[in-house]
Amino acid sequence: MPSLHLNGITKQFAQHTALHDMSLTVRDGEIFTLLGPSGCGKSTTLWSIAGLHRPDSGSIAFGDRVVFDHGRVNIEPEHRNCGVVFQSYAIWPHMSVAENVGYPLKLRKTPRAERDRRVQEVLELVELDRHAGRYPHELSGGQQQRVALARALAHPPDMLLLDEPFSNLDAKLRDRSRQWLKTLQSQVGVTTVFVTHDQDEALSVSDRVAVMDHGKVRQVGTPTEIYEHPADLFVADFVGTANILSAEVVQADGTHAVIRVDGVGEPLKVPHTGKRLGPVKICVRPENVDIHRVVSDVDLPTAALTARVDNQAYLGDHYRYTIRIGGSPVIVTTTRPATTGELTVSLPPEDIRVFHEEADSNEENHHAPVH
Known part of the structure; x- marks a missing residue:
């Protein structure tokens, strides 16, 4: 899987600058978390990677493949090959589990036999193979979240982008989902960018964390480095209890x-x-x-x-x-x-x-x- 490189990304909405000259590198195959309070720019960063926001400056590359370079390159979202899991899951209520998961493959005109094989494969991966024929209203919140994740993995993505995927779950289910996601990601090996404001979530699932504030990165490090050796007073006060x-x-x-x-x-x-x-x-x-x-x-x-x-x-x-x-x-x-x-x-x-x-x-x- 490719690494991810953001260089000098700036994004402004009207008079508000959401991202200030942001540069980050996410290593091949790691879970990299954007952590910060509401309005700090973490979701704007994620949508810029996905191609849903167009930055005002800078460049974005998946490994050697440049997907955005201001004024020169802007690959459309559908051609960036990102698997995205939204906070609301956004699964279609009129489709079964198997139909939801297989939809990205259907759009790509994947042959039926190959599509069925891949759907079965990813449903086994997320432990929902016995629920292939069920509809979303017949599933728990945690199961719906896994359907969304399976759909994001159906066509093997270059990047997996997760926007607060556990925020709708209760505390115990969130904790189990974090452990399950970390195990699944290590099996799949896909480079993952995870957005959250939940510090426990960031510390428990991440290989590295970027703490953001007002569109800027305050510190990047392992969970241990972020918690035990904060770079400044904001990081010290925001992460954990201080x-x-x-x-x-x-x-x-x-x-x-x-x-x-x-x-x-x-x-x-x-x-x-x-x-x-x-x-x-x-x-x-x-x-x-x-x-x-x-x-x-x-x-x-x-x-x-x-x-x-x-x-x-x-x-x-x-x-x-x-x-x-x-x-x-x-x-x-x-x-x-x-x-x-x-x-x-x-x-x-x-x-x-x-x-x-x-x-x-x-x-x-x-x-x-x-x-």
Whole structure:
């Protein structure tokens, strides 16, 4: 299957610029997710790849085949060979499962015997071969979604494009569908671009993720890189749950920084590649906040502090507490319940990410985006 290359893509609607000079490379055979809030440009990117939107500048190539080059090349959607699954599934209610799946082959005038063979093949792939004669109203939401996916795969596509395909499913079915899609995609090996605003979805199914905001790519990386080493404050705050606290860098040598955190008495030495001093924001994930079971003060780190629990929730496999550090709410998660209305905690220096508030570039931050 080919790789995908977007170079300098810009798209404007009236006075609104949906995409700003976007460049991305999706590797052959990977699941690449566009993640971001509503209106960030992820669906516009997907439809530009499919040929349903015409960008105002830039180029798009499937491997060595250029499908769009502004002013020179614009291959029509039906000739780009993209399999597309819409958020609404868009399967025809008057057609059976087999007829829906076989329709793209019928349009291409594929001989009947070959068409029947391929329909049977993809229905087995999506585990719907026993439902070939059923109609959409006789299927569950998850089954309808698999019909849409089977139809997208019926004529082997160069690119598989998925636009929020699980958004209409309930939570448990979404989780099962994600696992099923990842297994199916590894079997088929088709290069896949997946659009979602659901962070769990992006982290669980993707080989790599592009986090988007206002038509720009903030960071590209593996799920681990995106979650554990966010490139900037937006990525840190958008992906997962993040505690964002005010602090000040008082020393910095390009490898580490000494910071003072509001509400924490002792300064902390944290990994940081910048050298600038002054006010910053820091990010620490709830599961990384250290909780101390107090036996004696001797056992506690010097930066430990005891805070009253403002809020608590039992979530089955873990407990979620809200405390305050320096007047700012801090979420803490743990598998063990607090036995009093207080928690003694400390911030783990190795898991703290430092961001200069006014910096839009990443050169001063702890990690630059991975492209």
